[in-house]
Amino acid sequence: MVEHQTSQLDAVFHALGDPTRRQMLRQLTGGEQTVGQLAEPYDISLAAASKHIKALEVAGLIHRDVRGRTHICRLAPGPLATAHQWLSFYERFWTDRLDILERLLREEDTARKSKTQNTTKIAKTGDDQ
Template sequence: MTDDQLSATFASLADPTRRAILARLALGEATVNELAEPFDMSLPAISRHLKVLEGAGLISRSRTAQWRPCRLEAGPLRDVANWVEHYRRFWDASFDRMADYLKELQAPKGDPDDRKN
């Protein structure tokens, strides 16, 4: 995966309408009309969203007679998940260190006389 592909995927995911379309396609194939139903926008506007998703490789469209179903292509999402995983490990390690530090701060202190020795 190239950085440009990752950028295209993130740009596509930046829009809530496109994320909702992907969520619907995760349930199975759908036509443009079916995808447009929950939105208060024109079919050409939905088609523009679909072109962005298709350009990023997140969906594909096939042709069966006059029916053009859209389907989710999860490969780019897997690539994003792999990219984010690196940073998740970083944050997990940071939170583990912070938890250890907080435990150290909350540990009961010994008798002040014990600390003199």
């Protein structure tokens, strides 16, 4: 089970690693499209578009239905949830680290202000004598 999830996650990140495939996914958020429609915005052949679509299919990010000679693609967002869960762990990790950094910087800033105020107070007291 874990090996299958790892394999699918690898395929999802591989598919998302290409800007053309990411844009194709975005196009599909508007509804079903043919392979030709998906390829149209790019200066690529239908064969190249099919290779991109195949990578998206392997990742489970799209489904392709064949209707006669027409290949219709539609978004299958489920695997994106798995990738999001994986990324969420690291988002929490970095958020925690940044919160710690912010706290330390605030403490340092408070200590610096306190030291400056004490130095100013001592200087004023010395001037009074």
